[in-house]
Amino acid sequence: MNISMTVNGEEVSREAEPRHLLVHFIRENLGLKGTHWGCDTSNCGACVVLMDGQPLKSCTTLAAMCAGHEIHTVESLEVDGRLDPVQQGFHECHGLQCGFCTPGMLMTARALLDENPDPTEHEIRTAISGAICRCTGYKNIVSAIRWAAEHEARQEA
């Protein structure tokens, strides 16, 4: 079937089977390899992308279900060479080691800050509770998201 959606602001249309998962549509049909495919069981959160601004696990969503919707992947964060504050925060606070979970963490964090620009540590930990990191112990990820919140507020001021 033909599946059309908006990905990172661009209208895309590709042939795919109904059983094709969104994560594979993004990676294989569109060639956007930033989104990672991890546990395949909606547990790890590496595959999180935004649909209409809300984070969802793209390994447990059919591409067909997203037709007509607006998807944002990790590739949308950097604009004209400028990192999103969330990306900058992960850089500044050493919020990653192997980097596998990072795309999902970044998109989950982006959605959190869009909804709640000044989250507490508890709110950050709740927001990323569906994302697993096996390297950092989460401490630096939480710091990175706090860093992004503080610098975003400063930019807007």
Place this chain on the structure above:
Amino acid sequence: MQTPAPFEYERATSVEGALAALERLGSDVRIIAGGHSLLPMMKLRLANPSHLIDINDLAELSYIREHDGEVRIGALTRHVDLLKSELLAQRFPVFRDAETVIADPVVRNRGTIGGSLCQADAAEDLSAVCSALKAQVVIRGAAGERVIGMEDFHVGPFTTAVGAGEILTEVRLRVRPGAGSAHEKVERRAGDWAIAAASAAVWTEGGTITDVGIALSAVGMTTIHLSRAEELMRGKPPSDELFAQAGEIASEDCSPSADGRGPIDYKRHLAGVLTGRALRRAAARAGGSATKELGS
């Protein structure tokens, strides 16, 4: 890579359209909403539908509203909306208790109350919540609507009273004065299924329990309705001793199996403790603000 076996996909644009598609496509067709239970089962070939009907566009099935002394919840209402609903938090706080610990926030953006109930997984929380609240569910088919109680909804593991050609459309909760409710769950880590969970709802009048609902998750083949404990409590004043007795019945009347989440005696113990705690919190809420707000 896990991918479901091939199937045909179509998107419903109305409930009537979805019913017509169910009728036309026969018994191998499944409704998909959030998909967070169905798609994993399809990846594992535990479910092999020939057709999926996507109902995510049916905005008419997504609502939480109070109407004629009932709170009515559309089947497509997502976990995140149940969590955030101030109406539910005020009328039936058991929902917020449960939604805080169902899966994780990202999964809660997709999963729906209708999908949770229809999955009929004994470890799932909302089935216990709706059972404790003595909810009624509306099932629509080509011939019209029928309304049944939660006690008749789950007919076996992963099996409900929703027949071929039918869709669950609404959950109805009667608003009664003196109500309090609470959910208690123990899980191994954030977002996991329960090792055991208990939902309790208590309705009081003049210091006496007029009605009570208790249901358990994850400690049997289906959601467990604790009717023996409910019978014991009705007509008595709430007390810690009574809650402890109900807890003892919960330990006796559940039927957990041993698995990676724990042995049988541990789960029986948990069922008892969590039942007592849920009842205590439900009764405290029944005696608190909910009563006053309803009376005003």
